[in-house]
Amino acid sequence: MEAIQIKGVTKRYKDVLALDNVSLTFEFGKIYGFLGRNGAGKSTLINIIANRVFADGGEVLIDGIPANENMAVHDKIFCMSEADLYDRDLKVIEHYKWTKRFYSDFDMNKALALSEKYDLDVNKRFRALSKGYQSIFKLIIALSLTVPYVIFDEPVLGLDANHRELFYSLLLKEFEEGERTFIIATHLIEELSNIIEEVVLIDKGKVVLQESVENLLEKGYSISGSAAEVENYCAGRNVIGIEELGGLKIAYIMGEKTALPKDSSLQISAMNLQKLFVKITEKGGEENE
């Protein structure tokens, strides 16, 4: 199977259960948004997939091959992490050369072309780069590797709006040119909502939701009107959040929309991905179908 399969992965740090029997699949050829609040377990899972941390239980398969300490998966996956694991005294160009040694799939020409596009001076040492340019440097390495699975952990951290736009358009271009899987962990949900195809939402160490963005946006909506009417409408529905403004009540709902009763004063509005995320994780990640 062409996919990253995570089967029953559990990870405990002392008395904190970071991942609680997590099972999910990232299929080949899609762009995923990997969402979760701070401390939800995102980075732990990414580090387990990337073999930087070991799980206490369960396993990760990449294209059917067990990932744990297995060199065979080395050519399949790359992870751009939030933490800086690079030697701060080495020049950018030297980092590229080392990457080339470790990854035969590293495209040096592409890395140099991207550096120029982003105005990254390859003769600077890593330590001399600003926070934004350190992110850009890491992105360039990730985008210059033609491995089938690339994971980005907070890729746009510290990037200004122009560079974020540039990153998103490069990402899409790369995706068009060679089919692969991008998994993007981020807090900037709205910026990504048209780019990602599927969302995986993790909360308190558990996967609470995995669904296509299109379905999610179709299922999530808000309804507003007088308190009594809204309460009436909400009966028997999956309400994930409520807001009140004087006599006005707004309910956030997941599920199928049904036509409003005739001459009802209620109003249905769309809910964007960020709002949906906030409401689901606020409630504590309960999901009922």
Next chain:
Amino acid sequence: MNVNSNIEKPIFIQIAEQLEDKIFTGVFPEETQVPSTNEISALLSVNPHTVLKGMNILVDEEIIYKKRGLGMFVAEGAVEKIRRKRQSRFYEQYIAALLEEATKLQMSKEDVISLIERGYRNGSHSD
């Protein structure tokens, strides 16, 4: 072209509608090429699968067609096809909504008709 993720309409439908409108208004004339999935995807920062889904709506309606190895082209007669489609939707899309609002405002049939006539008198709206 632009997409708005804060409205209820799915992105792929927004893309199909805007492309259709560009064809209807002659930005992309019949038998010429329309932008590729890649180009639209990059322009709007939208997943190429979503763009393709939108374009396939127009392919199904035979407004655009695929030339092997070349890309998507506007079909002959596309403008007329779009005109007929829009005319057939005119009632439910505009008239029904108009009457609903007029009823809410307690306006009579005569009020509404006279306003429509005023619109024709005032503007460049010819029959």
